[in-house]
Amino acid sequence: MADVEKAPAEEKKARPEAVDASGHPWVRSIRAALPETVVSAKEFAGQVTVVVQKDAIARVARHLKDAEDFKYCVDVTAVDWKDRQPRFDVVYHFYSFSKNDRIRVKCGAASGEEVPSIASVFLAANWCERETFDMFGIRFSGHPDLRRILTWDGFHGHPLLKDFPLEGVDTGAAIYPEEWPEGGGPSQKDPNRKAVS
Amino acid sequence: MEQLSDEKISQAEKDEAAYFAERAKAGAAAASSVPVASGDHTLFDVQEMELNFGPQHPSTHGVLRLVLKVDGERILEAKPDVGYLHRGTEKLFETETYPMGIPHTDRMDYVAAATNNHAFCLAVEKLLGVEIPRRAQLIRVLLDELQRLSSHLVWLGTSGIDLGAVTPFWYAFREREQILDFFEEYCGARLTLNCMRIGGLPFDLTPGWTERVAEFVADLPSRIDDYEQLLTDNRIWKKRTVGVGVISAEECVEWGLTGPILRGSGLEWDLRRARPYECYDELNFVVPTRQNGDTYDRYIVRVQEMRQSARIIRQCLEKLEPGEIRGKVPRVIKPPAEEVYASIESPKGELGFYCVSNGTNKPYRMHVRPPSFINLQALPRLAKGHLVSDLVALIGTIDIVLGEVDR
Numbered sequence: 001m002a003d004v005e006k007a008p009a010e011e012k013k014a015r016p017e018a019v020d021a022s023g024h025p026w027v028r029s030i031r032a033a034l035p036e037t038v039v040s041a042k043e044f045a046g047q048v049t050v051v052v053q054k055d056a057i058a059r060v061a062r063h064l065k066d067a068e069d070f071k072y073c074v075d076v077t078a079v080d081w082k083d084r085q086p087r088f089d090v091v092y093h094f095y096s097f098s099k100n101d102r103i104r105v106k107c108g109a110a111s112g113e114e115v116p117s118i119a120s121v122f123l124a125a126n127w128c129e130r131e132t133f134d135m136f137g138i139r140f141s142g143h144p145d146l147r148r149i150l151t152w153d154g155f156h157g158h159p160l161l162k163d164f165p166l167e168g169v170d171t172g173a174a175i176y177p178e179e180w181p182e183g184g185g186p187s188q189k190d191p192n193r194k195a196v197s
Numbered sequence: 198m199e200q201l202s203d204e205k206i207s208q209a210e211k212d213e214a215a216y217f218a219e220r221a222k223a224g225a226a227a228a229s230s231v232p233v234a235s236g237d238h239t240l241f242d243v244q245e246m247e248l249n250f251g252p253q254h255p256s257t258h259g260v261l262r263l264v265l266k267v268d269g270e271r272i273l274e275a276k277p278d279v280g281y282l283h284r285g286t287e288k289l290f291e292t293e294t295y296p297m298g299i300p301h302t303d304r305m306d307y308v309a310a311a312t313n314n315h316a317f318c319l320a321v322e323k324l325l326g327v328e329i330p331r332r333a334q335l336i337r338v339l340l341d342e343l344q345r346l347s348s349h350l351v352w353l354g355t356s357g358i359d360l361g362a363v364t365p366f367w368y369a370f371r372e373r374e375q376i377l378d379f380f381e382e383y384c385g386a387r388l389t390l391n392c393m394r395i396g397g398l399p400f401d402l403t404p405g406w407t408e409r410v411a412e413f414v415a416d417l418p419s420r421i422d423d424y425e426q427l428l429t430d431n432r433i434w435k436k437r438t439v440g441v442g443v444i445s446a447e448e449c450v451e452w453g454l455t456g457p458i459l460r461g462s463g464l465e466w467d468l469r470r471a472r473p474y475e476c477y478d479e480l481n482f483v484v485p486t487r488q489n490g491d492t493y494d495r496y497i498v499r500v501q502e503m504r505q506s507a508r509i510i511r512q513c514l515e516k517l518e519p520g521e522i523r524g525k526v527p528r529v530i531k532p533p534a535e536e537v538y539a540s541i542e543s544p545k546g547e548l549g550f551y552c553v554s555n556g557t558n559k560p561y562r563m564h565v566r567p568p569s570f571i572n573l574q575a576l577p578r579l580a581k582g583h584l585v586s587d588l589v590a591l592i593g594t595i596d597i598v599l600g601e602v603d604r
Contacts, residue, residue: 016326016533016535017533018535044535044536044537045323045324045326045535045537047537047538049536071450071451072450072453073453074453074538074540074547074549074566075538075549075551075564075566077551077564079553079561079562080562091551091564093538093549093551093566097450097464097466100471100472102538104536104538122451122453123451123452123453123574124451124452124453124571124574126574127570127571127574128571131570135287148280149279149280150279150280150283150603150604151280151283152280159285159288160287160288164288166288166292
């Protein structure tokens with residue numbers, strides 16, 4: 001990728017650093033079309049990240065798709081910043097074939113808050129949003145079919161939350177309760193048992 | 198017995214070509230208009246039936262469950278149910294240091310472990326801003342392309358067997374066996390390779406490895422001719438694949454489909470060409486595309502890709518020179534508190550890693566963008582209006598690996 005200039009091997013390469021990208025044409029375009037939606041923008045390693053207002057995310061996605069030709073929704077996911085307010089970042093990646101570049105759009109969401117779904121803008125976002133809901137418990141308003149996807153219906157908790165224990169939770173499937181402890185996790189008799197998290 | 202004249206034969210060939218051209222069109226029409234159960238049926242009462250397809254079904258290539266709504270043999274609706282193989286890989290990434298994450302990636306797309314390793318390492322390297330030595334780049338491309346070959350061979354063999362073509366399976370797995378031997382010689386493992394490290398490679402090549410690979414790829418085009426002889430003009434194969442699961446390039450983009458599916462629909466887009474990583478920009482290869490976007494075209498695209506992979510491997514072997522195989526990476530990997538997304542063209546499509554660091558030696562969040570998962574999403578769209586037996590062809594043509602779908 002063209003973002004990193006090739007330096008001679010002897011020279012010590014400087015670590016890439018994030019720079020402000022408010023002047024980037026895509027950011028300006030969003031700002032012009034949807035005023036007061038852009039919170040901040042930065043560029044790191046040649047990748048542009050735009051943080052937008054949560055409620056405007058569907059409109060931003062629509063604008064990027066129609067006006068800026070970001071036709072391909074690569075990915076939707078989230079990051080749990082446990083002690084931060086708002087707790088979650090919902091992260092979207094869009095790709096444009098004509099620009100041959102990606103843009104990352106993020107929005108903050110507090111615990112329990114709903115985020116507008118972009119499944120009506122990009123069909124590809126449907127399962128990605130379901131996965132994000134399954135893993136983080138973030139609900140997407142307006143999603144056509146918001147069900148769990150990787151875990152099963154009736155599963156308790158959302159595994160990728162930082163306070164979800166690594167050894168698991170009680171799923172109610174206690175087949176051998178005398179050996180497998182309540183609350184899930186490795187057997188008490190397991191010599192390799194190690195309490196993590 | 199009547200001797201067939203040349204005209205008769207050429208006429209028969211023309212008829213056949215016209216027949217399959219018609220079929221390709223009819224497939225598109227069938228997919229766009231879903232038959233609704235109506236009172237037209239005279240012999241039997243119309244009955245919508247729910248049918249469970251999998252999770253224990255040999256042609257689902259793992260543990261995929263599909264809930265089908267069928268009218269007779271025609272699919273009205275297909276609902277994939279995934280997650281049977283969910284192991285919490287993304288959670289595991291968060292609890293272990295960066296280098297410890299690499300073996301977990303082997304277990305995602307387990308028929309293409311090298312490309313998974315590669316994408317993971319690429320993401321972390323981007324975060325660190327590490328330069329990879331040239332020899333390591335070339336060997337990575339070599340391993341990637343060998344892996345692409347072996348993945349496509351598995352696909353060719355298994356999806357052939359799903360549709361009743363048993364012979365190609367033995368041919369394909371014979372060659373795959375050789376590739377796995379190369380991997381075994383390089384890193385000791387045949388499937389879960391763990392063959393890349395952040396900043397480079399764990400080992401240099403063993404003596405004689407390049408010669409053996411060169412011999413293999415010199416031989417490969419004739420082997421691919423053999424598979425093509427068995428399938429490409431095979432009337433049964435064509436009847437099962439032409440016009441099945443037609444999707445246009447625009448729709449592919451809308452659904453986020455990548456890899457051979459997108460190229461089979463006519464869009465010439467390959468990350469190796471569009472956004473070259475490692476040294477793909479100096480290699481000569483063609484991105485094969487086809488126009489119809491049906492199962493047959495996706496088959497052709499994959500076969501062509503195998504030929505191109507062989508070509509890339511040959512070029513890499515020529516360019517290979519002695520040198521370093523590991524870049525300057527700190528002993529403890531602590532990337533700056535930033536985020537990157539890096540993706541490569543895996544055999545199935547765009548495989549991406551979104552990595553968020555908080556400045557410690559463990560990833561704060563490592564998200565995978567698995568091509569199989571996103572591609573599988575379009576299965577209901579592809580299957581609508583087709584017969585249950587075509588569904589088997591469609592699962593084959595998407596080329597899913599459930600380890601990657603469920604992670």
